[in-house]
Amino acid sequence: MRKFSRLFFLLVFVKTTSLLAQKTAVYTSDFKDYNKAVALYKDNQYASAQFLFERVKSEVKNDEIKSDCTYYDASCAVRLGHANADVLMESFLEKYPTSSKTNQAYVEVAHFYFNQKKYSEALKKFEQVDESQLSAKDKDRFNFQKGYSLFSSNNKKEATTYFNKVLKSEVYGSQAKYYLGFMAYEGNNYQEANKYFDQVATDEKFAEKLSYYQADMSFKSGNFEKAIALGQKAMAKSNEAEQSELNKIIGESYFNLKKYNEAIPYLVAYKGKRGKWNNTDYYQLGYAYYKKNDFENAIAQFNKIIGGKDGVAQNAYYHLGESYLKLDKKPQALNAFKNASEMAFDAAIQEDAHLNYAKLSYELGNSYQSVPAVLLGFINKYPNNSSRPVVEKLLIDSYISSKNYKEALVLLEKNKIPENKLAYQKVTFYRGLELYTDRNYAAASQMFQKSLANTIDAQFTARATFWKAETEYVLEDYNKSLLSFKQFAAMSSAATTPEYKNSNYNIAYAYFKLKEYDAAGDAFQRFIDKVKDDKTRITDAYLRLADCRFVTTKYWPAMDAYNKVIELKSVDADYAYYQKAISYGFVAKNDKKIEELNSFLLAYLKSSYRDDAMFELANTYVATSKQDLALKTYDKLISEYKNSAFTSRAILRQGLVYYNSDRNSEALMKFKKVAAEYPKTSEALEAVATARLIYVDSGKVAEYAAWVRTLDFVAVTDADLDNDTFESAVKQFEQNNNAQAISGFRAYISSFPNGIHALKANFYLAQAYYAEGQKDKAIPNYEYVVNEPRNEFTEQSLSRLAQILLDSGVKERAIPVLARLENEADLSQNKVFAQSNLMKCYYENKDYANAVVYAEKVLNNPKIDDNVKSDGQIIIARSAMQTGDESKAKAAYAKVLLIAKGELAAEALYYDAYFKNKEAKFEASNAVVQKLAKSYAAYRFYGAKGLILMAKNFYGLKDSFQATYILDSVIQNFSDFPDVVTEAQTELARIKSEESKTNSSIAN
Secondary structure, eight states, X not given: OHHHHHHHHHHHHHHHHHHHHHHHHHHHHHHHHHHHHHHHHHTTOHHHHHHHHHHHHHHOOXXXXXXXXXXXXXXXXXXXXXXXXXXXXXXXXXXXXXXXXXXXXXXXXXXXXXXXXXXXXXXXXXXXXXXXXXXXXXXXXXXXXXXXXXXXXXXXXXXXXXXXXXXXXXXXXXXXXXXXXXXXXXXXXXXXXXXXXXXXXXXXXXXXXXHHHHHHHHHHTTOHHHHHHHHHHHHTTSOHHHHHHHHXXXXXXXXXXXXXXXXXXXXXXXXXXXXXXXXXXHHHHHHHHHHTXXXXXXXXXXXXXOSOOSHXXXXXXXXXXXXXXXXXXXXXXXXXXXXXXXXXXSHHHHHHHHHHXXXXXXXXXXXXXXXXXXXXXXXXXXXXXXXXXXXXXXXXXXXXXTOOHHHXXXXXXXXXXXXXXXXXXXXXXXXXXXXXXXXXXXHXXXXXXXXXXXXXXXXXXXXXXXXXXXXXHHTTOHHHHHHHHHHHHHOTTGXXXXXXXXXXXHHHHHHHHTTOHHHHHHHHHHHHHHOOSOHHHHHHHXXXXXXXXXXXXXXXXXXXXXXXXXXXXXXXXXXXXXXXXXXXXXXXXXXHHHHHHHHHHXXXXXXXXXXXXXXXXXXXXXXXXXXXXXXXXXXXXXXXXXXXXXXXXXXXXXXXHHHHTTOHHHHHHHHHHHHHHSTTSHHHHHHHHHHHHHHHHTTOHHXXXXXXXXXXXXXXXXXXXXXXXXXXXXXXXXXXXXXXXXXHHHHHHHHOTTOTXXXXXXXXXXXXXXXXXXXXXXXXXXXXXXXXXXXXXXXXXXXXXXXXXXXXXXXXXXXXXXXXXXXXXXSHHHHXXXXXXXXXXXXXXXXXXXXXXXXXXXXXXXXXXXXXXXXXXXXXXXXXXXXXXXXXXXXXXXXXXXXXXXXXXXXXXHHHHHHHHHTTOHHHHHHHHHHHHHHOTTOHHHHHHHHHHHXXXXXXXXXXXXXXXXXXXXXXXXXXXHHHHHHHHHHHHHHHHHHTTTBTTSOO
């Protein structure tokens, strides 16, 4: 049993030994290859080592050796710079987190990322390294690379700690000092920066960079001479970007040393940050040019400063203004000084800029605000300024020169001091003229009264008296008007006024309106005797002189005056000829009258007096017992003028001719025709009355009664009551008791809607309503009259009805009334009234074609005044603009400009500037806009529109400051015109978009 046991032990031992020997052999072989690989690794033969490590790793069973092989495989990849080195090392760290090589692995992968310039990834690995396990040699590399990774990650504080650990390192010391110096430089700690930079100044690797930084530090430290020297030294060794910065350093150093000539080439050579300059860059170069008296170039730089709101911008805008003044570009200077005056960074500059702005506003005009407001604003803000007395004098003068009377008046009303009385007298006078031009006569009258309350200047007192009289005349207060005109003529200073030469003419018309014809005629004669160079008024004076003599039965003097009108070939020559012809009848020369009337009909084929002449000729034939010629002439009138006021009378007269010739049947036909076709007229009533005589004489009363019952305007039984009711109302009307007249006529119409006097009652009721100011109530009565056949009241009713509808804003209803008035009016002024208002109505309805047709009709009338002419031209111009015919609009606005006043003149000036801008005549356009600002500042809408044009002009002239500043000012100052502000905003955005390509200070 014991033997067996021992044998068994021996067998087992032998077997085990054999197995161990085999295993040891394999292990020894693996260990040998592993050691060989390690030896190759240490000998820097990384490719061969990696090959062996990979083979051992794949064959070895020992986990420790496998772990080490995995590490060394990755480490070789790191050293060989393989792209997957980081993957291999990360795989090792993940698979063998407890390996003794883990810390070194973190170091290796961190170095790998560092070499790949993946500093944030490297920093993550550096943070996982146990620094205590590193060798002294590895620590220097670790500290530098971790410090640099922190530096790249902008963790300057931590980076400083690690760089300080390698300051004495032979390998990394210089680099660490450089970066410590650089961080101090970036932190504006120039003393510290210089300390480190000086320690590496001899190192060629850093010498080139150091000269740039040291130049910059010298500049920032205020050592400009040194900055220039170092900058020039560094220039040749620097790249393009650094050279640009060095140019800036050198140029600005010279600028700070006030060596502007030397500064300019360097400032010009600067390329800007990312290719863009900021406002300070433009200011310094502009100021250098300014100090060199090169104002053109100074302006070119200053005006690129857009949107600046700091001390630099204020300085730049002030010197931009000064530069413009040096070149006598005052409108541009005004904008620059205005901008500088609105900034408070430098109080002295602000005050002086405000003074210049105020003076230029006075000289040039101002579209942003009234000139008096600018001047008063300066006085109030700087009461102790040495120039205050000068500005106060300008303030008084500006009330007149700016023509901004409305706003000037507001200021004067608030400052009623004795020194301002003269200005107040003038301003109220001129404001009165503006209101008169705008046809606001009541307000104009109040202004003239205010002017007359301050009789400082005798000439202005006289002129205000004259225009007060004119206003009273227009308002139909002829008694007051006459008195005022006489007062004017009696003033000693009147003879020196421009109004004086027409004083007798105006006095004459006042008498004429008062129906004092002898006095009127004498005044017209005095005017004719004194004035020789006013053909239009002289011709009209002869015409009215003739009328006055005619009315007062002085027919021979009347004929002499009518002959003068004919000789002068006036547009009223046909009227004069007609009046002269009928005058012969009044001096018992009917043959001559007939001859002249026939001559008239041959000479004036288109005269509006032809129907008058035919009627008068036929009547004269009757008077001279030439009945056949009379009847033929009446027939001609009836045939050619079916709508004439004389047509019903002609038919009636024919009936009377037949009646007086005992041709009763023919007479009755005519009388019945009048009654049927012209009911309710006075002619119809006369026709019925005469027909009654025929029926009575022939014993046919029943037949007469039957006929009369078919006429709704004749009620035989109620005739007396009809007449009494009507006459009662008429009596009140004739005594100007309008309230009682209205009551009476209403009662008549209610009782006798189709009565004998229905036509007259409706007309007189309408007139009474109109006189009482109850114009809307007059409408149905005027409509009644105009809807009846043509009668003696038709024309006046059409005129009044049209005026009421226009005043009420009912343009659609007014148009057909005006059209009838145009076609049926005998009075030329009514035709002009109809045509001019049709023109306006069609324009307001956007019917531009008809608007132009009527505008041209109006303009073809030589007797219209300038106000109506300018209305006509403006309608043509506006219509052309609306339909895109700018060529026609341009021609029309040019004509408006010659005659218009007030707002129409402002509009015409604006479009003059507009068309010049379209033609790229930028300077000429600006000159017009400046005139608009100077002479028509009260019309803010066109002032604002003009400023936008001015901005476009300046941008066309490459003056972007002026363009953007003006547009900004429009946006800030004209919020009451939203469309204008929107246009300014659009244009400003466009310009800023363009300018942002070169100026970094402009916001996108």
